[in-house]
Amino acid sequence: MTTEMKKIGAAGDVLVERRGNAGLITLNRPKALNALSLQMVRDLLGILRAWRDDPEVRVVAIRGTNKIGRPGTPDSLFGCFCAGGDIRFFHQAALAGDAALDDFFTEEYTLNHLIQTYPKPFMAFMDGVVMGGGMGLSQGARVRIVTERTRMAMPETNIGLFPDVGAGYFLSRCPGHVGEYLALTGETIGADEAIGYGLADVRMDAAALPALWAELGATSWPSAAEAEQWVASKFIANTDRPVCATGKIDTYFSLLRVKHIVDALEKAKDDRWAAKVAVVLRKRSPLMLHVTLEQIRRARSMTLADDLRMERDMVYQCFHLRPGAESVEGIRALAVDKDYQPKWQPARIEDVKPGMADAFFASPWSAQTHPLRDL
Numbered sequence: 001m002t003t004e005m006k007k008i009g010a011a012g013d014v015l016v017e018r019r020g021n022a023g024l025i026t027l028n029r030p031k032a033l034n035a036l037s038l039q040m041v042r043d044l045l046g047i048l049r050a051w052r053d054d055p056e057v058r059v060v061a062i063r064g065t066n067k068i069g070r071p072g073t074p075d076s077l078f079g080c081f082c083a084g085g086d087i088r089f090f091h092q093a094a095l096a097g098d099a100a101l102d103d104f105f106t107e108e109y110t111l112n113h114l115i116q117t118y119p120k121p122f123m124a125f126m127d128g129v130v131m132g133g134g135m136g137l138s139q140g141a142r143v144r145i146v147t148e149r150t151r152m153a154m155p156e157t158n159i160g161l162f163p164d165v166g167a168g169y170f171l172s173r174c175p176g177h178v179g180e181y182l183a184l185t186g187e188t189i190g191a192d193e194a195i196g197y198g199l200a201d202v203r204m205d206a207a208a209l210p211a212l213w214a215e216l217g218a219t220s221w222p223s224a225a226e227a228e229q230w231v232a233s234k235f236i237a238n239t240d241r242p243v244c245a246t247g248k249i250d251t252y253f254s255l256l257r258v259k260h261i262v263d264a265l266e267k268a269k270d271d272r273w274a275a276k277v278a279v280v281l282r283k284r285s286p287l288m289l290h291v292t293l294e295q296i297r298r299a300r301s302m303t304l305a306d307d308l309r310m311e312r313d314m315v316y317q318c319f320h321l322r323p324g325a326e327s328v329e330g331i332r333a334l335a336v337d338k339d340y341q342p343k344w345q346p347a348r349i350e351d352v353k354p355g356m357a358d359a360f361f362a363s364p365w366s367a368q369t370h371p372l373r374d375l
Contacts (some may be wrong), residue, residue, distance in 0.1 A: 014043040019217030021058040021227065023051040030067035033083035036133045038104045044137075045111050052119060058227035060118070061216055062137060063209075065127040078125060078209050079149065084132025087159060091331040094319045105164075105315045106371040108133065109308045111338035112166045116140030116304055119199055120224070122232040125213070126150055126194075127206055136343025139199065141236045146191035150243040152199065155186030156245050157284040160330025160342065162292045164315055168299030169307040174198055174212070176246035177253035179300075183292050184253070184261075185280050196244030202235050248273065258289045280346075285326045285342070286349040290357040298361070312372050313363040321359060 006016050015026040021141065025047065027034040051057040066079030085108065102135035115122060115137060124138035126144050130152045140142055146152070154163035154171065163171060163183045171179035174197045181187065182197075194200035204212070221227035252274070255261045262281050268274035295314065318327045325345055333342035337339045346352050367373065 013037065013040050013048070016047050017217075018057070020219065021056060021221045022216040022219070023047070023054075023057045023060040024213070024217065025060070025062040027062070027064040027082055030036045030065045030080065032086065033067070033080050033129055034064040034134070036137075036335065037086050038100055038107065041104065041107045041111055041295075045114065047105060048111070048114055048118070052114075055224075057120065058221040058224055059121045059123065059216060059231065060125040061125065061213065062141075063213065063365070064128070066128060077213075078127045078206060080128035081124070081126050081130045082132075082134030082137055083129045084134055085291070087331045087335050090319075091328060091336055094328050101319060102259065103251065105312060108136065108165065109312055109372060110375070112136040112140065113372075116141075116166065121227060123216070123231075125209055126152070126200060127209060131155060132145075132163075132307065133165055135170075135199075137186060139166065139170045143231060144194075144200040144204060145202050145204055145209070145212075146194050146200040147204055147209070149189060149206050150191045150194060150200075150356050152190070152194050153186055153188040153189050154182055155188075156184050157184060157288050157292055157311075159334050160285045160288055160326030160328070160344070161318060162288055162295055162311075162314060164311045166304060166308055166311070168295045168311060169302065169304045170199070172296045172300040175244070176250040178244075178246050178249055179296050180253040180293060181249045181277075181323055183291055183296050184258070184284070186284070187280075188281060197230075252277070258286075258293055258352070262349055281347070285330060285344050286346055286352050287344065287356060288326055289349065290352050291360045294357050294361070298358065309363075309372045310361065311331055311369055312370070313365075314360050316364055317360045317362065 013029040015028045017024040025261065029035065048060070050059055063078055064081040065077055090101060121142045123143040123145065126138050126139035127147045128149050128151065130138060132154060135154060152309045154167050162193065167183065171183050178197050191203045191297060195203060219230065221230060252261050252264050255264060262278055265274045265278035291314065298310065300308065330342050333339055363370065365371065
């Protein structure tokens with residue numbers, strides 16, 4: 001059975017289509033690089049829950065539109081997956097004391113958990129920009145497809161936040177201390193590194209994606225088992241994972257404290273990579289670097305649900321602790337005023353005292369009242 005693509009939500013920012021046994025989702029907010037709004041999160045939760053419980057849906061896939069092609073035409077599909085959450089909304093809601101900000105994170109993390117635990121094959125077409133909330137939509141997928149255009153990152157320390165959407169869980173499980181490196185620096189990586197670090201499964205040419213998308217809609221799977229077998233044989237069994245050396249990263253990012261990492265990088269002689277990374281870290285929020293390092297190391301021994309609950313506590317503190325000094329200021333400097341001169345508090349890594357990060361891990365809720373208690 002083929003159905004027409006249907007717009008979900010008043011703005012039509014999410015498009016859904018049932019083709020045969022496939023449930024197909026297209027993020028359709030290209031001018032914002034498919035950044036997630038609260039309504040988009042709610043739309044995605046609704047459709048994924050419905051398809052989870054529909055025995056005729058065997059496989060689910062998600063992609064994004066881009067802002068180059070003409071809307072509704074093949075050249076507008078793919079090319080940009082999702083740039084994250086709508087940080088302008090975060091800024092406005094935080095300043096206004098809007099409760100929708102808390103709703104956004106609770107519902108987004110619920111969505112992340114649903115994808116990570118989805119009982120049916122879930123495929124993410126991670127073409128183009130895949131950052132922040134886009135990683136939350138894709139890291140739980142059974143098949144994570146990247147292309148030569150993939151630009152992947154968790155850049156939250158650049159705006160006074162920490163890598164959330166379950167990043168503590170999936171980054172801490174990268175080889176060696178790559179998780180600390182990606183979380184602290186916000187470094188953008190391509191397809192081969194993504195696969196080598198365990199953050200993607202399959203590399204394809206971007207030009208081949210439309211045919212695969214069409215194949216999903218045209219293939220009939222009489223049973224869930226046959227759909228599982230199709231996915232396993234076509235993608236998982238043939239995965240050839242490149243090996244990415246992590247020795248240099250491990251040398252620095254295994255060190256105990258942020259100050260130790262930066263000092264070692266700055267003292268490395270004739271190492272351009274180390275010097276470059278040190279400069280990047282000096283630009284990030286000093287306080288949130290400390291919070292993020294602690295997050296990744298705590299999450300390494302956590303379950304997904306416990307990590308998401310921890311991150312929900314952390315993001316509450318980011319916007320309510322002072323209230324939101326680092327996060328509101330970082331978003332202002334990067335996305336609102338665009339002066340790119342955030343006034344971090346404290347201003348230097350050396351000024352972050354032991355224990356300052358601890359407040360971010362204090363939960364404002366009991367286990368019984370936590371908004372993610374049912375995960």
